[in-house]
Amino acid sequence: MKITAVLLAAGQGTRMKSDLPKVLHPLCGRPMLGHVLEALKTATTEKPVVVVGHGAEQVEKYLGDSAECVLQEPQLGTGHAAMQAESLLRDKTDYVIVTYADMPLLRGETFQRLIETQRLNPGPFSLLTVIADDPRGFGRIVRKADGTVWAIVEEVVATPEQQAIKELNVGAYCFKADWLWDALHRIRKNPKKGEYYLTDVVELAVKDDLPVQAVVHDDFIETIGINTRVHLSEAEAALRARINREHMLNGVSMMDPASTYVEVGVKIGRDTTILPNTYLQGNTEIGEGNVIGPNTLMRDSRIGNRCKVLAAMLEGAVLEDDVDIGPFARLRKGAHLKSHVHMGNFGEVKDSTLHEGVKMGHFSYIGNATIGANTNIGAGTITCNYDGEKKHPTEIGEDAFIGSDTMLVAPLKLGDGARTGAGAVVTKNVPDDTLVVGMPARAIRKVERKKKG
Ligand code: UD1
Ligand code: CA
Numbered sequence: 001m002k003i004t005a006v007l008l009a010a011g012q013g014t015r016m017k018s019d020l021p022k023v024l025h026p027l028c029g030r031p032m033l034g035h036v037l038e039a040l041k042t043a044t045t046e047k048p049v050v051v052v053g054h055g056a057e058q059v060e061k062y063l064g065d066s067a068e069c070v071l072q073e074p075q076l077g078t079g080h081a082a083m084q085a086e087s088l089l090r091d092k093t094d095y096v097i098v099t100y101a102d103m104p105l106l107r108g109e110t111f112q113r114l115i116e117t118q119r120l121n122p123g124p125f126s127l128l129t130v131i132a133d134d135p136r137g138f139g140r141i142v143r144k145a146d147g148t149v150w151a152i153v154e155e156v157v158a159t160p161e162q163q164a165i166k167e168l169n170v171g172a173y174c175f176k177a178d179w180l181w182d183a184l185h186r187i188r189k190n191p192k193k194g195e196y197y198l199t200d201v202v203e204l205a206v207k208d209d210l211p212v213q214a215v216v217h218d219d220f221i222e223t224i225g226i227n228t229r230v231h232l233s234e235a236e237a238a239l240r241a242r243i244n245r246e247h248m249l250n251g252v253s254m255m256d257p258a259s260t261y262v263e264v265g266v267k268i269g270r271d272t273t274i275l276p277n278t279y280l281q282g283n284t285e286i287g288e289g290n291v292i293g294p295n296t297l298m299r300d301s302r303i304g305n306r307c308k309v310l311a312a313m314l315e316g317a318v319l320e321d322d323v324d325i326g327p328f329a330r331l332r333k334g335a336h337l338k339s340h341v342h343m344g345n346f347g348e349v350k351d352s353t354l355h356e357g358v359k360m361g362h363f364s365y366i367g368n369a370t371i372g373a374n375t376n377i378g379a380g381t382i383t384c385n386y387d388g389e390k391k392h393p394t395e396i397g398e399d400a401f402i403g404s405d406t407m408l409v410a411p412l413k414l415g416d417g418a419r420t421g422a423g424a425v426v427t428k429n430v431p432d433d434t435l436v437v438g439m440p441a442r443a444i445r446k447v448e449r450k451k452k453g
Contacts, residue, residue: 001045001094001095002045002046002092002093002094002095003043003044003045003046003093003094003095003096003097003115004044004045004046004047004048004049004089004092004093004095004096004097004177005037005040005043005044005046005048005049005096005097005098005099006048006049006050006051006082006085006089006096006097006098006099007033007036007037007040007048007049007050007051007067007099007100007101008051008078008081008082008098008099008100008101008198009021009023009033009050009051009052009053009059009100009101010051010052010053010054010056010071010072010075010081010084011053011054011075011081011102012053012054012075013054013102013227015227015228016226016227016228016229016232017229018229020055020058021054021055021058021059022054022101022102022226023059023101023102024055024058024059024062025226025232027104027232027235027236027239028236028239028240028243028261028262028263028264029263029264029265029281029282030263030264030265031062032101032102032103032104032226032232032235033050033059033062033063033101033104034062035104035105035239035264036099036100036101036103036104036106037050037066037067038108039106039107039108039110039111040097040099040108040111041108042108042109042111042112043097043108043111043112043114043115044097044111046092046093047066047067047068048066048067048068049067049068049069049070049085049088049089050063050067050068050069050070050101051069051070051071051072051081051082051084051085052069052070052071052072053071053072053073053074053075053081054075056069056071068088070084070085070087070088071084072084076189076194076195076196077190077193077195077196077197077198078100078195078196078197078198078199079184079187079195079196079197079198079199079200079201080195080196081198082098082180082184082198083181083184083185083196086181086184089177090177090181091178092177093177094176094177095115095118095174095175095176095177096174096175096177096180097111097114097115097172097173097174097175098172098173098175098180098198099111099171099172099173100171100172100225102225102226102227103170103171103172103223103224103225103226104226104235104239105221105222105223105224105235105238105239105242106170106172106222106223107222110128110172110217110222111172111174113215114126114127114128114172114173114174114215115174117174117213117215118174118175118176118213121211121213122210122211123205123210123211123212123213124175124176124179124180124183124205124208124210124212125173125174125175125176125179125180125201125205125212125213126173126174126212126213126214126215127149127152127169127170127172127173127174127202127212127213127214127215128169128170128171128172128173128214128215128217128223129141129167129168129169129170129214129215129216129217130167130168130170130216130217130218130219130220130223131166131167131168131216131218131220132166132168132220132223133166135155135163135166135168136168136224136225136231137155137227138155138168138169138170138171138225139152139153139154139155139168139169139199140152140153140155140158140162140163140165140167140168140169141165141167141168141169141214142162142165143167148211148212149202149206149212149213149214150202150203150206151202151203151206152169152199152200152202154190154193154197154199156192156193157190157192167214167216168223169199170217170223170225171223171225173198173201175201180201183201183204183205184198184201186204187200187201187204188200221238224238239264240257240260240261240262241257241258243262243263243264244257244260244262245257247262247268247274250268250270251269251270251271252268252269252270252271252272252273252274253271253272253273253274254273254274255273255274255275255276256275256276259276259277259278260274260276260277260278260293261278261279261280261281262274262280263280263281263282263284265282265283266280266281266282266284266285266286267284267285267286268280268286269286269287269288269289269290269305270288271288271289272286272287272288272289272290272291272292273290273291273292274292274293275291275292275293275294275296276293276294276295277293277294277295277296278292278293278294278295278296278297278298279296279297279298279299280292280298281297281298281299281300282299282300283300284298284299284300284301284302284303285301285302285303286298286302286303287303287304287305287307287321288305288306289305289306290303290305290306290307290308290309291307291308291309291310292307292309293309293310293311294310294311295310295311295327296309296310296311296312296313296314296326297312297313297314298312298313298314298315298317299314299315299316300315300316301314301315301316301317301318301319301331302317302318302319303319303323304319304320304321304322304323304339305321305322306321306322307319307321307322307323307324307325308323308324308325308326309323309325309326309329310325310326310327311326311327311328311329312325312326312327312328312329312330312331313329313330313331314330314331314335315331315332315333316332316333316334316335317331317332317333317334317335317336317337317349318335318336318337319331319337319341320337320338320339320341321339321340322339322340323337323338323339323340323341323342323343324341324342324343325337325341325342325343325344325347326343326344326345327345328345328346329343329344329345329346329347329348329349330347330348330349331348331349331350332348332349332350332351333350333351334350334351334352335349335350335351335352336352336353336354337349337354337358338353338354338355338356338358338373339356339357340356340357341354341355341356341357341358341359341360342358342359342360342361343360343361344360344361344362345361345362345363346362346363347360347362347363347364347365347366348364348365348366348367349365349366349367350366350367350368351367351368351391352366352367352368352369352370352371352383353369353370353371354366354371355370355371355372355373355374355375355398356373356374357373357374358371358372358373358374358375358376358377359374359375359376359377360376360377360381361377361378361379362379362380363379363380364377364378364379364380364381364382365381365382365383366381366383366394367383367385367386367391368383368385368391368392368393368394368410369383369385369393369394369395369396369408369410370393370394370395370396371396371400372396372397372398372399372400372416373398373399374398374399375396375397375398375399375400375401375402376400376401376402377402378401378402378403378404378405378406378422379404379405380404380405380406381402381403381404381405381406381407381408382406382407382408383408383410384407384408384409384410385410391410392410392411392412393410393411393412394408394410394411394412394413394414395412395413395414396408396413396414396418397414397415397416397417397418397432398416398417399416399417400414400415400416400417400418400419401418401419401420402414402419402420403419403420403421403422403423403424404422404423405422405423406420406421406422406423406424406425406426407424407425407426408426409425409426409427412426412427412428412429413429413430414426414429414430415429415430415431415432415433415434416432416433417432417433418430418431418432418433418434418435418436419434419435419436420435420436420437420438421435421436421437421438421440423438423439423440424436424437424438424439425438425439426438
């Protein structure tokens with residue numbers, strides 16, 4: 001049994017007031033279109049078809065080869081949009097799930113329920129509805145006296161009586177494919193809006209005396225459709241709550257889930273605690289027993305076990321086990337802190353490896369460097385790695401002691417056990433177990449003390 005999704009994503013999304021196509025607006029780190037495709041994956045068997053139009057180039061670029069794209073030009077409504085998939089799918093699939101790309105909260109299970117319902121339906125299709133007090137501009141479901149679905153009436157054309165109906169059209173349909181293509185050709189332009197409404201297929205089935213089934217969904221949140229940025233923020237909050245809930249049920253503590261921003265795809269191990277105002281983004285993986293936050297942002301980073309990350313910003317960084325950083329630590333791309341590294345306040349590390357047990361307590365910049373195990377980096381130490389044209393490496397051995405405010409002018413090598421005095425400007429390599437000092441202050445004249453008062 002072949003089941004193919006057709007996702008309508010060609011609309012302009014005027015109400016978003018955006019240069020970005022509506023369906024590419026992200027929620028929890030993924031464009032809304034991506035959420036819908038992910039849910040559909042679990043319910044369909046074939047590569048999905050996405051109907052693109054407004055911003056087609058951008059949308060196609062995002063999709064890559066994860067979907068077949070067909071262009072709808074001009075955009076004459078949802079019925080016309082669905083019709084564009086015919087050339088690709090006629091005689092190629094048994095069922096077609098048609099849904100809209102602006103409903104990112106729908107779950108795979110919900111599409112599966114819809115398909116199950118249609119399998120038992122002798123009629124041509126089944127659709128998803130929801131009962132809600134706030135109609136949000138959704139089409140209203142009008143039922144016949146016997147309870148079967150009679151029509152979907154769009155809000156703009158609904159009578160006051162119909163507007164009061166609380167059963168709404170969510171916008172997910174499972175069709176018998178061969179019936180669908182012919183039905184789409186029979187849809188007439190809606191006289192009021194000049195568009196071909198997909199929802200008019202209900203009346204066509206009713207005319208043919210064929211039953212349309214409705215799956216009434218009980219979770220209104222899941223059916224949030226996004227037409228404005230207000231809806232976008234509501235949907236994102238709901239999705240965030242869903243993601244956080246799942247992590248908590250898997251053994252992650254969150255002191256305040258409402259201010260914990262975890263993107264889809266982030267992995268967090270059990271007994272890790274996430275404190276408020278923390279952002280975990282992109283391809284981030286966190287092990288067990290860590291305390292992360294408050295006030296931390298982590299993107300594309302990997303954290304081992306039992307680390308403490310306080311008020312820090314990490315991008316493309318790796319922390320092994322028992323690392324302790326912050327507050328106000330900044331780790332940039334290629335920062336690799338091995339186990340038991342301590343990095344205190346106002347440090348920055350980029351493209352560098354700090355081996356086991358390195359201590360870097362205060363105000364340092366370490367770039368393009370390798371720091372040997374158990375070396376101490378004094379306050380204010382800087383690797384002067386950039387000469388205005390090129391980056392140069394710094395290599396420091398094990399058990400070294402870098403005095404406060406040392407300038408390490410790269411390229412440079414310091415051996416194991418090397419020491420530098422406070423304020424040293426090191427321009428030449430330092431052998432093992434050697435102390436270098438530079439520019440000590442010397443008295444130049446007597447000065448007068450200012451009298452107070
Ligand atoms: C639609 C439904 C409505 C339902 C609601 C649920 C119709 C006529 N109405 O209304 O019953 O309650 O969704 O969210 O179907 N699109 C195209 N090409 C077009 C027009 C739209 O691809 O020519 C795409 C849009 O990109 C969007 C989706 O179809 O992803 C829905 O379009 P939209 O204009 O948002 O429809 P609604 O007014 O929300
Ligand atoms: Ca919509």
